[in-house]
Amino acid sequence: MITIRVLQVPEVLPEAYWNHFLSQVSAERRAQASRFMRQADAYRSVLGEILTRVTLSKLTGLRPAELSFTRNSYGKPSLSQHSDVQFNVSHSGDWIALISGGTDELGVDVEKIAPIDMQIAERFFSPGESQFLAAKPAEMQRETFYRLWTLKESYIKAVGMGLSMPLDSFAILPVEEEGWHCEQAGDYRFHSQRLDDGHMLAACSAGGELPIKPEVVTLEDLYRELV
Numbered sequence: 001m002i003t004i005r006v007l008q009v010p011e012v013l014p015e016a017y018w019n020h021f022l023s024q025v026s027a028e029r030r031a032q033a034s035r036f037m038r039q040a041d042a043y044r045s046v047l048g049e050i051l052t053r054v055t056l057s058k059l060t061g062l063r064p065a066e067l068s069f070t071r072n073s074y075g076k077p078s079l080s081q082h083s084d085v086q087f088n089v090s091h092s093g094d095w096i097a098l099i100s101g102g103t104d105e106l107g108v109d110v111e112k113i114a115p116i117d118m119q120i121a122e123r124f125f126s127p128g129e130s131q132f133l134a135a136k137p138a139e140m141q142r143e144t145f146y147r148l149w150t151l152k153e154s155y156i157k158a159v160g161m162g163l164s165m166p167l168d169s170f171a172i173l174p175v176e177e178e179g180w181h182c183e184q185a186g187d188y189r190f191h192s193q194r195l196d197d198g199h200m201l202a203a204c205s206a207g208g209e210l211p212i213k214p215e216v217v218t219l220e221d222l223y224r225e226l227v
Contacts, residue, residue, distance in 0.1 A: 001101050001102065002099065002100070002101040002102045002106065002205060002208045002209065002210055002211060003099070003100060003214075003215060004098070004099045004108065004191075004201075004203055004210070004213075004215065005051060005055055005097070005098045005100075005214060005215045005216075005217050006096065006097045006098075006110075006201070006217065007047060007051055007218075007219070009040065009043050009044055009091070009094050009095065010043070010219060011040075013043060013219070020226070020227075021046050021050050021223075022046060024065055025046055025050065025053075026069075029046060030046075032045055033046050044091040044092075045091075047091075047096055047222070048091045048098075050064075050222055050226060051089070051098050051217065052087065052089050053065070053226075054222060054225040055087070055100055056085060056100060059082075059100060059101065060079070060081065064226055066081075067079060067081065068080040072160055074161050074164060075162050076088075076160035076162070077089075084103065086100065086101065086102055086103065086106045087099065087100035087106060088100075088108045088157050088158065089108065090108050090109045090153075090157070091110065092112045093110075093111075093112030093199050094196075094198070094199065095110050095195050095199050096110070097109075097195075097201055097203075099203050099205075101208070102205070103208070104205050104207040104208045105158045105160065105205070106205055106206070106208075107154040107155060107156065107157030107158030107159070107204040108201070108203045108204070109151075109201070110199055110200070111146055111149060111150050111153075111199065112198060112199055113197075113198050113199060113200055115142070116142060116145055118141060118145065120145075121133050121145060121148075123168075124149075125167070125168060126168050126169075126170065126171035127171075128171045128173055129148055129172070129173065132144070132148075132174075143200075146200040147202070150192065150200045150201065150202035151172045151180055151192055151204070153202065154202040154203050154204035155182060155185060155188065155190070155204045158188065158205065158206060169184075170183075170184040171183065171184070172190065179191070179192075187207045189204070189205045189208070189210050190202065190204050190210070191203040195214075
């Protein structure tokens with residue numbers, strides 16, 4: 001079964017929590033966290049790995065600290081010990097999202113909704129998507145932009161080819177009673193929703209049924225699952 005778990009990143013982590021989380025991530029992650037200028041960036045990076053470890057621990061039976069990861073030539077991560085276990089993680093702004101489970105390729109994207117120059121759509125969206133966006137009332141265009149953007153990112157992450165696949169080479173558009181659909185993606189399924197007033201979430205599966213809504217994980221849940 002495919003699940004989507006989301007964690008809201010706190011402004012400040014209790015020191016005991018932070019020290020324990022740091023001790024449970026890879027040495028590479030700890031070094032990366034120490035280089036961030038902003039503490040919020042370090043939080044997102046470390047908590048993203050912790051959420052991934054505790055969730056995949058349940059799927060594999062391995063302890064969170066025993067899991068190791070590798071990446072394909074485009075940067076998509078996979079488990080070294082269980083390459084068949086599907087997962088993908090994203091973080092932006094106040095949220096981290098992890099999709100996992102099933103046997104089909106998965107992708108997830110979360111984005112902080114911020115003011116945007118709509119001309120970007122002409123560069124990265126397909127003609128059909130640009131027309132769909134332009135037809136929306138002015139007050140709906142920013143939300144529509146981020147909905148399309150996160151859907152496209154989730155698909156690219158599921159395929160695992162990174163930015164080698166141009167964003168304007170495929171189109172994801174709504175289909176009546178079927179949600180979102182990509183003609184170039186066959187049986188791929190999509191989910192889109194706001195996480196809150198300032199963040200958009202999208203998920204993609206190469207075939208498996210996606211959940212109706214994500215499971216919200218608290219910091220206390222994460223700490224308890226880790227220990």
